[in-house]
Amino acid sequence: xxxxxxxxxKMSKKTAxxxxxxxxxxYPKSFYDSDGDGFGDLNGIRAKLSYLKKxxxxxxxxxxxxxxxxxxxxxxxxxxxxxxxxxGTMEEFELLxxxxxxxxxxIILDLVVNHTSDKHPWFEEAKKGKENPYHxxxxxxxxxxxxxxxxxxxxxxxxxxxxxQYYLHLFAKEQPDLNWENPKVRAEVYEILRFWLEKxxxxxxxxxxxLISKDPAYPDGPVIQNKEYGSYYAGCAxxxxxxxxxxxxxxxxxxxxxxxxxxEAPHTSADEAVPYTAADRHELNMVFHFDHxxxxxxxxxxxxxxxxKLTDLKKVMTRWQDAMRECNGWNSLYWSNHDQxxxxxxxGNESTPYRVKSAKMLxxxxxxxxGTPYIYEGEELGMTNAxxxxxxxxxxxxxxxxxxxxxxxxxxxxxxxxELLSLKSRDNARTPMQWDDTANAGFTxxxxxxxxxxxxxxxxxxxxxxxxxxxxxxxxxxxxxRHEMPIITDGVYELLDQENESVYAYLRxxxxxxxxxxxxxxxxxxNYHVDENVQAxxxxxxxxxxxxxxxxxxxxxxxxxGACVYLLxxxxx
Ligand code: GLC
Numbered sequence: 001x002x003x004x005x006x007x008x009x010k011m012s013k014k015t016a017x018x019x020x021x022x023x024x025x026x027y028p029k030s031f032y033d034s035d036g037d038g039f040g041d042l043n044g045i046r047a048k049l050s051y052l053k054k055x056x057x058x059x060x061x062x063x064x065x066x067x068x069x070x071x072x073x074x075x076x077x078x079x080x081x082x083x084x085x086x087x088g089t090m091e092e093f094e095l096l097x098x099x100x101x102x103x104x105x106x107i108i109l110d111l112v113v114n115h116t117s118d119k120h121p122w123f124e125e126a127k128k129g130k131e132n133p134y135h136x137x138x139x140x141x142x143x144x145x146x147x148x149x150x151x152x153x154x155x156x157x158x159x160x161x162x163x164x165q166y167y168l169h170l171f172a173k174e175q176p177d178l179n180w181e182n183p184k185v186r187a188e189v190y191e192i193l194r195f196w197l198e199k200x201x202x203x204x205x206x207x208x209x210x211l212i213s214k215d216p217a218y219p220d221g222p223v224i225q226n227k228e229y230g231s232y233y234a235g236c237a238x239x240x241x242x243x244x245x246x247x248x249x250x251x252x253x254x255x256x257x258x259x260x261x262x263x264e265a266p267h268t269s270a271d272e273a274v275p276y277t278a279a280d281r282h283e284l285n286m287v288f289h290f291d292h293x294x295x296x297x298x299x300x301x302x303x304x305x306x307x308x309k310l311t312d313l314k315k316v317m318t319r320w321q322d323a324m325r326e327c328n329g330w331n332s333l334y335w336s337n338h339d340q341x342x343x344x345x346x347x348g349n350e351s352t353p354y355r356v357k358s359a360k361m362l363x364x365x366x367x368x369x370x371g372t373p374y375i376y377e378g379e380e381l382g383m384t385n386a387x388x389x390x391x392x393x394x395x396x397x398x399x400x401x402x403x404x405x406x407x408x409x410x411x412x413x414x415x416x417x418x419e420l421l422s423l424k425s426r427d428n429a430r431t432p433m434q435w436d437d438t439a440n441a442g443f444t445x446x447x448x449x450x451x452x453x454x455x456x457x458x459x460x461x462x463x464x465x466x467x468x469x470x471x472x473x474x475x476x477x478x479x480x481x482r483h484e485m486p487i488i489t490d491g492v493y494e495l496l497d498q499e500n501e502s503v504y505a506y507l508r509x510x511x512x513x514x515x516x517x518x519x520x521x522x523x524x525x526x527n528y529h530v531d532e533n534v535q536a537x538x539x540x541x542x543x544x545x546x547x548x549x550x551x552x553x554x555x556x557x558x559x560x561x562g563a564c565v566y567l568l569x570x571x572x573x
Contacts, residue, residue: 018203018260018285019330020489021058022367022479023108023374027338028065028087029073030432031377033444040432040443042088046096051461053103055380055472056479059260060100061205063338064110065093069119071174072152072397073338073430074110075207076117080192097200106202108260113189114208115175122188123176127160127167137188139168139179145218149229153401156232170211170232172397180212180245193253203259206284209246210265210276213239226299228409237267243275246283255282262332262372263287270323277329286330286372291316293340300410303402303420308347310501310521318506321370321493331371335362336379341428343376345385347521349561354523355382355459357561360474360545361519364563365504367478368517370493377433380475381464385428386453391418395450399425436462477543481565485542487513496531503528503558514570515542516552519563526558536568 032044042065052060064074067082074084083090100107116123125134141157144166148156150173157166158173168177178185193204214236221230246263254261263276265287276283295312298304324331335343344350348358359382367373388394391403391414399421406412406420422428427450434456435442441456453459464470482488491508502522508515516534520526530552539552544564549556552566 015489016260016285017258018059018372020482020486021106021260021372022056022482023059023061023372024052024055024057025061025063025337025374025376027063027377027430029063029449030430030443032433032435033446033448036445037086038444038446038449039086041086042083042092042096046092046099049096049099049103049105052105054465054476055375056476056483057105057375059106059108059202061108061374062110064112064207066112069117069174071117071172075112076115076119076172076175077112078117078119078121081195094199101200108203108205108262109196109201110207111193111204111209112207113178113192114211115169115171115177118174118176126176127162130163130165135163136182137179137185138176139214140165141168141218142166146235147220147223147230148218148232148235149227150232152397153405155229168214170208170236177214178212180241186245186248190249190253193249197253197257197259201259203261203285205288206261206263208266209263209284210238210242210268210287211236212245213242215239226410227301228405233267238272243281243283246276247281250282250284260372261285266290270319273320274323274327274329277324278327279329286324286332288332288334288337289320291320296346300406300420303406303417303424305420305423310504311499313347314495314498314504317369318493318495325370325492331369332374333366333369333371334374334376335366336376336429337374338376338429339426341424342383342385343379344382345428346423349523350384354561355384356469356471357545357559359471361521361561361563363471363475363478364543364545364565365517365519367475367482368488368508368515368565369506370489370491370508373478373482375475376429378429380472381434381459381461382471383431383434383453383459384455385422386425386431386451387422388425388427388451389418391421393451394421394425394427396426396430399427434460436460474543474545481542485567486510487515487567491515496534502526505530507534512570514568516566516568517563518558518565520558520561523560525560525562527555528558529555534568536566536570538569540567541565542567 029040031040032048033040034043065087066077067079067084068074068077083093097107122134122137125132126138144157150156152172159166169175219235221234223230261284263284273287275281276287295308296306344359348362406417431453432443432448437457440448441452464472487510491510494507496505505518541550542565546559546562548564
């Protein structure tokens, strides 16, 4: 049956659809290549819609699909109204959207409006001279005002001869920042939003949206994490006018459509996220925070060997669960995305005896929380980090910059730097989706733009679909439970056993029922004792990645990376 896909212009009074939806993130370049050029494409995604439907997801988030010189894999946009030719055409996009809708799945797009490509016509005009009408679409200074370092190396300020000025770029120099102070820029952005919403898309993931308003004082940033330059975050993260801009965007455009919005929010604490997501503020539905992603950082930042300490992870996740509930906001739940290492490699255990079990355990802990879960392509197969062995195999601007910086400036050996990249590089998540055990994992008949993970013969979709005990079917079950049990959407989260370094246990409390969620984050068996305060008249096992007892026992043996969820009836009628 066709899911209710009517594009009502008013938000319904009942639970918003995105609150019990599960999102599947697709990195189009690496998903499925339908024409043999080595790049994934829109027709490739369309060919795999039945696969996604089988998994049971509700929403597909596509990383940028617009025309782009691909300096940062599509996050440098040169035309917001055109599809990147490598990915397909507008007709193909419209067909993809139509077929996804027919199958009861929605599509959200990536909105990248903190910056454009330097090849965008606005910037090509802007750099012609100070009098050009587009000059003020970007941020220019006659002299370098501060010590900010860009995310991909070097200063954030780049000199242009024609204007004899410097322009700001928080990311690569090919990604000049837009000047949101200029009302014309905001009006252009709202027109872009309308263009896509009128095509019938179902919302946006907004790239680094918390950085769009800059502190007009352009203060120096602290030089931290053994870096060459100062951090720009103090002058950009949740800047002075960001909430005014988002409220304006919401008023002018977003509020007129039944859509979902999720803002990427680097350097945003749970308290700072409240004004973005609190329902009565009318800004965004939810944000992606990075607090759990930062737990394994060291003095070199992201590229560290540390493992996340479970007690720290619990503290962070609990803080967000509580804060979003208190403000009537909403959480987005994720272990991985196109900028992060693979979830099972980073938070679980990718070695053979534990990979499948730890991937299921991670899925359990995340999917039973309050919020909207995001599955990153391949996570449902337990895809692992790439483990590239030479710098030539890396494609990402960030990886190449880190390699240069660590080997040339910080004095790391090439071997040590490659080891850090194999743990954390963004390319770990960008290797092609592993469909089967044929050449190139069935991703392309050509030469893939980035190497396929060597383990594709063991880890691939065909294998998962043939095995009833696979991670794929476990995720299918997690998604089904969310759709069928309102307590997973609404229940109040309560952490148990805060100081336990090995087990993550929490409750989701409803009026008459409670969920108990338990996951072992270690490769050791654990005799687990359920807190005395957890009482149940009746209990029933909902899902588990091992042979857990059908009803809850106060003391039970939790296998290595074992996870289980029990439904407890607290009152019997
Ligand atoms: C976001 C994107 C990342 C990109 C950056 C600049 O963090 O997720 O992939 O490089 O913004 O647009």
